[in-house]
Amino acid sequence: MDTPYRTIAAVEQDLQRFPPAISEEFQRAHEKLAPGVPSEDLLAWAVAGLRIAQQTIRSWEVSAEYYRVSPQVLSVLSFERFSVWAKQGETLSLQSPSIALSYFRVGFECVSILPMDRLAEWTQMGQSLYKGTWKSSIMAARFFDVSPAMLRALSFDDLGRLVQLLETLSHYSSDLAIEALALVADTFPRLEDSRGQLLSLLTVLVEKNWRDVKGTLEGAAKSLPRVDRQHRARFLRLAEQMITAGHSPVAPFVLDTSRAMGQLQPDGQARLLAMGEALIAIEYSVVPEFLRSGPTMLVRLKVPQAEAWFNEGVRLLKENKDAGVAFFRMESSHAEQLLESLSSTVELPKIKELMRMYSRALSGTQVEIASSQELAQKGIGWVSENKPTTEGSTVYLPPVVDQYPQKEENFDWYKVVTTHQVAHLEFDSFTFTYDRPSTLYKKDLRPRLSPKPRPPQITQGQPKPAIALEGWATDMQKFFDIFSERKMALDVFTLVEDGRLDVRVKREYAGIRSAYKRVQGDTLDTRETNEEMRAREMLVEMLVRLSLDQRTGLTIPATYKKEAERIARIAQRTFRHSQTVEDTSEATLRIYAILMSVPNKEVPPEDQEELDQSAENDSDQTGDSDSEDDKFLEQLQKEQQEKNESHQSGDEQESQEGGDAGEDKKYSSPRDVDFRGSFKPELVQLMNKLRQAQGQGQEEEQQQQISSEMLQQLLQNNVEMESPSKGDQQQVASLFANNLMREAGMPPANMPPMGQGPFVHMDEEGGPLEVHEPFSYLYDEWDFRAGDYKPRWCLVREKVVPEGDVGFWRQTVTTYAGLLNQIRRQFEMVVPESFRRIKGQTDGEDFDLDATLEAMIDKRAGITPSDKVYWKRNKVQRDVAVALLLDMSASTAEAIEEGSRSTDDWAAPNDPVEYMTWLRAHRGESGARRQYKRIIDIEKESAVLLMQGLELMDDKYGIYGFSGYGRENVEFSVIKDFHEPLNDNVRRRLDRVTPMHATRMGPAIRHATAKLDAVDAKTKVLFLLSDGRPQDRGYSREGVEKEYAVHDTKRALTEARRKNITPFCLTVDKSGHDYLKTMCQDMGYEVLADIHSLPERLPFLYRRLTV
Amino acid sequence: MSLAKPQLGKEIRVEEYIIEDEPFYLPQGDEVTLFETAYREKIPVLLKGPTGCGKTRFVEYMAHRLSKPLTVAKPKGKSAADAGNDHHRVPLVTVACHEDLTANDLVGRYLIEEDGTRWIDGPLTRAVRFGGICYLDEVVEARKDTTVLIHPLTDHRRILPMEKRGVILEAAEGFLLVISYNPGYQTALKDLKQSTRQRFISLEFNYPAKELEATIVEHEAGVAPEVAWQLAKLGEKVRNLKEHGLQEGVSTRLLIYTGKLIARGIAPRRACQVAVIWGLSDDPQVQRSISEIVSSIFE
Incomplete structure (x- = not known):
């Protein structure tokens, strides 16, 4: 190596020029390496670091990191390889120190994972991400940062694919690529075997719709844990197929689907996926809908039925795409009905x-x-x-x-x-009265067993409260106060009473007997005998089985066979012959006494025996011999005494439970009998009492309201109260007391005011709606493209119009005095028509003199006389009911003077916020202080005139307005209901009829139809008065087809027709012909050319329609 | 060879329709005494009650009972046979009113004959003439002009003005007007006017109690006591639904019909279906509910 440095010291000397951190790292590394590494290698190592430090101003950090990790890296690599590794880092550092810093930082981890030959490739990957820009350097650095984790999670090839993917993505947006990398690093290690599939999904996504990558990754991170592990890959493959097919964006799809799948068991998920896969091949756009609604179906249907349902959907889809889509969305009645008929639930x-x-x-x-x-x-x-x-x-x-x-x-x-x-x-379980004699026993025990009255509570010097607070609130409470083992007493009472009712029902209702027996039998089959039951519990379990009509094979403790037989006899007798709940109470006392005489000890299997009650003689042999009864009485009285004494000594509860003899275990209840549910006689009596008190309290105001504290005291010791959580007993009781009082309708504290809630904004894309308030009604809506109804689609809220001023009515009557007279005359002429004599009848009230004469003459002349010589009154009595539906949509606020201006109201925006602005703008035109007439004013005036005329006849009529906003807010305003007479209230209401929102005609017509249907009349007319085409937010599919609304309205009118109602549409919209033709087809309609003629025209049309 | 003569229905003149065999009737209360007293005191009677609860049967029973010589009323010194012949037998004229029934239909009308016309008495006229009980069933259904006839007959005058013939017919001894109406399904239009109502004493009828109804069904339909009991129970349960989906509870008459079908071997559930369920309502939901009650009671 050609280097000016000969010694380590020289290198160290030069390192001094850099920040001290670097020297520290060097020295620390040097100390570790010096012993094992040959000096020349050591020198090369030191020099390499120095070289890096010298590269640029910031590269000293890289160098420091290099020195820091070197000892570790050298521990796994030979020096030769180490050099290669270091060299690569050096090159990187030249390009960008930050990348190199990351490279070195993860050095040790990566070299220990990667084989040497891959090392270069890996570095290459990182390098390929670096495009010389600042952002790409971040990306490359980030790549190295996450590499160890990724290398553990992905195969090397997959990592290559990922890098390629990121590279492509960074062409579009480097920010996105960086975020994606971070998400991948976060997500991938948590996914197990579906990484490859996700990668492949992302690859496709980058090609098809790169913007979606981030969302999808986030979605996948959230959604995959919901999907069963073995189906994850399949789920992702499905998503990939969706992308390939052109679905976008895919993130919501992934989220929704996984949420849906989360509701299913793994095998259900597999079935759902299989169906989804099958659907993609046919029509991909329906898959998201199906996957969302599918679980509901799969949960309810068994496998073959689900297949059948699905196949029907596929068939529809192939036949008619819209119908199929509606089917899979579960927005068609057909889908629901099929589901219902296939389902066994x-x-x-x-x-x-x-x-x-x-x-x-x-x-x-x-x-x-x-x-x-x-x-x-x-x-x-x-x-x-x-x-x-x-x-x-x-x-x-x-x-x-x-x-x-x-x-x-x-x-x-x-x-x-x-x-x-x-x-x-x-059969009166809840009317138990302590003092009422039983029917089965000669001598009742109850009168001789009065429990100690509860101490009087609080209230001194205050008016008498609604419920007696002294003694007992209810008879049931008094009864249970007899017992110290309250819980056991309740169990026995419940079993005897339930058994009594079961026998009674089976006797009284022969038809249900077999089903009843089956349910009882099935209940018995699922009850297992618990080996660890103790003696008392075993006897109670025997009672359970007896009450379920099991007579043989009853497990009992052998030692207490006699007791068991006695219990069985008392129970059987009550079941069979008892009439009243008082019998049950007497039997409970006796059985309880017997049970208390049995110590609650464990019964080893060898001490168990089976009791056979099948041969029980049914004779009403009185089991209550006086001596036995006396024994019971004595025992119960003794117990009571003990109880009272312990009560006085203060610590009631503890002393009772702990005080019992030796190995007695605390009694625990048997498993509930499911089909009988829970029976809480004491609570029910209390509830009834409270309700009653409430009823009286309203009349006598001065009576003191019962407070929740008092109630709390009443609830003391009640074993029927179950609480969902084991909380502080006191706190729970107080909560119950409050709830109970609210339930009985006592305090109005924080009760939401009754009435119409605020507008609930609901997406048009939702499912069927539900009724939560009174005076709300649900109606289906017709989807003409699917050719099926959307079930329970529209919520109609009916409300009475508030009352305004009667002035409007008077004003109208005065203004139109002339016209009114005319209308009156016309209407009066309708009436006598029903009294006209019809001549020429074969039978009738009397002879028609002319006809009779003629017949006589004919007869004399030898001609066959006519037998039509009678007359009778026209028996066609007027029997008309009419519903007048007024359009109260916003557009009726338009001034008439400028009525010629044709506004296409269809321009109503679909977005709720925009819609409101639009609406306000529309209404703004006709501000509060208007001087001109609006369409609605004419509508109202016409209604006034028509009503004046109608009063002359016996016709039943209702006047309603409709408007609304969205399918969940169809407002149906009652101005005058059918049964109401025309009084000043109605007149005042008319004043307050104002333009409101949109026009969803279908549900309004359906509701009016329902109203008319309930009225008894020969002729029924539905008069629809509107100012334009039906329109509403979402009253169309995809918001573009006007026909949707028109078709639904048409359907609603047809439905009315089927119910023998004559619908008639009158519109003041001059362009009305085009849609009315479709909407009304063969039904009557009229387009008024001049709106001012409405007041005249309406009564005229009415007469014509009803005569 | 002779063909068996087909049995033809017997023709009886309206005013001669005397109920010979005692109709089966179980009193629900003191209605028998009340009616007897009213008859003797010539006070018209209004029977109120739902359909098929036994109003018509009650009138028939009373007509029969009043025709019988009362032992206590037997005049001294006369033999029983004499008393029987002497006793006024009460014919029963029943008119079912419908919305087309006019005053003429009740009073009578002229018919054309060979050489002119002949007057034919209507049912009411006959009852007035012969001193029978005239029973106008569902009187509110009839046309309003019938009240014109009812009024003079039901006060102290006891006359029937026969406008057409220009005569006034005085009611014979023993004549009594009895009308019935069902308050259940009267609309405001078809209510009995106060001026009419207040000319009658009103006897309210309702469906008999379960035990009584069981006896009635058992007797009338000839079914076993258990079946009669079940039918009575069905009646009780279904009547609980009145006003909650049903306009009217099931009538005793329908229960008897059901019983008859069962007695003839029709399966009970099927018999209930045709006689009770389908008869009571057209609403599928209501039908289903009743059918569940039926299937609980009958096997």
Whole structure:
């Protein structure tokens, strides 16, 4: 090596000229290397560093780094190779010190990974990224920085591809390339075996749409963990295919799809992907839609059914692209119906209405049906989201059932469950009264067992609260206060009562018997006998099985066979012969007493025995011999006494549990019987009490409101309260108390005001809507391109127009006094028509004298006389109902004077923000202080005149306005409903009819149709008064086709026609002919040339239509 | 060879229609006593109640019962047979009113004969003339002009003005006007006017209690007691749905029809379908709900 330096010292000398860091690094490295490395090599090594330092002003840093890593690198490389490596670094440093710095920094890691021959290639890669610009140097440096990680994650070839990809990308944008590199470095090491596939995806992406790279990488980073590992490569391949097919941007696709796939099990993901792959071949644009909605379908359908569903979609797609797209989006009724018919699951919303009527019929009360989730969310003591239950006024059912392979069986399960819950109401589980005698026992135990009353609470000197706070709030509470083992008492009570109801239902409802038995049997099959059950628990488990109608093979502790038999006898007797819930309570007392006499010890298997109850004689042999009853009584009284004593001694709870004899274990409840759900008699009684109190409280204002603290005290010791989390008992109870009170409708604290919520902006691309508020209705919308309905697409909110001033009405009547008289006269003439005599009838009220004479003459003359000699009154009675729909869209704010100006309202922007601005601009023209008439004013005036005329006849009529903004906000304003008389309120409302938003006609027509349909009349007319074509945000597909709206409106009118309603469209839009022709085709319509003729024309048309 | 003569329906003149066999009727309350008293005191009776709850049957039963000689009313010294002959038998004239029924249809009309016209008494006139019970079923359905006839007949005058013939017919002893109406499905247009209402005493009818209804169904349809009980239960349950989807609960009459079908071997669920479910509603949702009730009750 040709070098002016002969000694290390000389080199060191020269290094002194650079910042001290470099010398420090040198010395540190030198110390490590000196012993092992030959001196000439050492010199070469030192000189190489110096050379680098001397290159440029900033290269000393590189040199320092070189010295720092050298000892490590030399530990794995021979000096010869080391030189090559160092040389490469030196070259890099010449180009850009920052790159070289990175190169050296990762030196050790990389040389230990890479074989020597690759080392050069690798350096080459980094170098190729450097294009002499500052940005490219950052990129190259970054490349070296991340190299160790990448080399571990990727094969060398893949790394080459990545570099190439980055290079291409940097042609477009170096910033993007740098970001992409960072993302790759971040993402790749976390991906396992799908890296190659992602790389290939990116390669395609760079070619097709380089801007998308970053988004896709980010998307992939987020989405891949959601996809099962074995399907990741396949998923990416699908995305790649999408890019190749031309889909863009791909990032949302990746995200959405992975989210959808996240809902599925691995095998479901595979099926979804397979379907997606199959779809790409046919029509790629539908794939994202399908993948988004697919999981819903796959979750609900079994494999073959899912295939069938998919194939139907494919068939449609091939036939008609739009129909297929709508199908796969699940935006077609056909798709939903097919899904429904193929699916074996039964979902609550689908059968809710049915079950509601069923429950109401059975119970004879106003039962509601709701999902258990709703109850759990209320936080009033019920936690399970999947168990059926009832709180006294509503039956809560699990939201979905998929236990059986057949839909019918799942439905039967629902029915059994509902019947059981309703049985609680029908057979009075909740009306337990402490003092009411039982029907089964000669001597009831309850009157002789009065528990100690609870101490009076707080309230001194205050008015009497709604609920007695002394003693017990409910009879159920009083009853359970008897027991020290409250939980066990509740379990026994529940089992006996449920068993009683099951037997009762099976006896009363023969038809459901078999389904009921099946559900009971299935429940038994899934109950396993727990070997570790202790004696008491074993006996309670026996009771569970008895209540489920298992008679043989009941496992019991052999030692307590006698007790078991006694329990079984009492239970069986109650099941079979009991009438009332009081019987249950008496049986509970007795069974409880027996159970308490059994120590809760473990029962080894050899001590277990099977009890057979099948041969149980059914005779109503009274088991309650007085002596036995007395024993029970004695035992219970003793227990009560102990309880009271411990109560007085202060620490009630602990002393009870710990105080029991020796090895007695604390009692734990048996597993719940799923189909019976949770039964909480004490809570329900309390709820009912609260509701009642609330009802009275409203009448007697001075009555003190019950506070949540009082309620909290009432809830004390209640074992029915379940809390979702194990929190502070006190806190939980207080929360429950508050929730309970809200549930009973007590405090208005922070309750959202009822009524119409604010506009909810919802994307046109969403799915079907749901009704959350009263007076909201859902309607389908017709998609003419798919040839199918979009299910539950539009939400119509009905509201009554606020009342304004009656002046408008009076003004109109005065202004149009002349015309009004004319209209009156015309309308009056309609009425007598129905009293006209029709002559020449074969039968009638009386003879028509002329006809009779003629007939007589004919007869005398020997001619066959006519038998049409009667007259009768025209029996065609006027029976007309009409709905007048007024267009309240923004465009009706236009002044009439300049009405000739033809504005194509279609120019309404699609973006919500822009739309509002546009709307304001439109309305602004007709500012607050207008002097001229607007279209809507004429509409209103016409309505006034028509209503004046209508009052002369018996016709039923409703006046409505419609407008709205978007499919979720179709406003349907009631000016006068069918059942309302024309009073001043209605007159005042008319004043406040003002232009509002857009014109989505379809749903408004459908709603008016529904209203008309509910009215009983021979002739029904739907009168639509508009000022232009239907239009609304998103009332078109892709926002460009005006026909969409026109077709939907046409469809709505046709639907009305099918319901025997005569629709008639009257428009003041002069260009109305073009679309009305399509919209109304064979139905009546008229385009008014002069809007001023509307007040005259409307009553005229009305008469013509209805006579 | 002789062909068996086909059995023809017997023709009875309206005013001679006397109910000979005692109709099956189970009193729900004191309606029998009330009606008897009203009859003796000549107070017209208005029967209110839903369709098929037994209003017509009640009138038939009363007509029969009133035709029977009452043992307590037997005049002294006369033999039982005499009393029977002597006793006024009460014919029952039933007119089902419809929206085309006019006053003429009730009073009578002229018909053309060989040489002129002949007057034919309408059903109401006959009942007035012969002293029978005239039962106007669903009276609000009839035309408004019928009230003109009802009014003079239902106060102290007890006369029937026959405008066409220019005569006034005084009601015979034993005449009583009974009208029925179903408050359930009356629109405001077809309501009974106060001036009409207040000429009657009103007996309210409703569907019988479950036990009673079971007995009725069992008797009328000839079904086994269990089936009758199930049908009565069905009736009770379905009636719970009134106003919640159903305009009207299922009538006892329909339950009897169902029972008859079952007694003749039709499967119970099918019998309920044709007699109850499809009859009550056209709404598929409601039909489905009732059908679930049926399938819970019947195997």
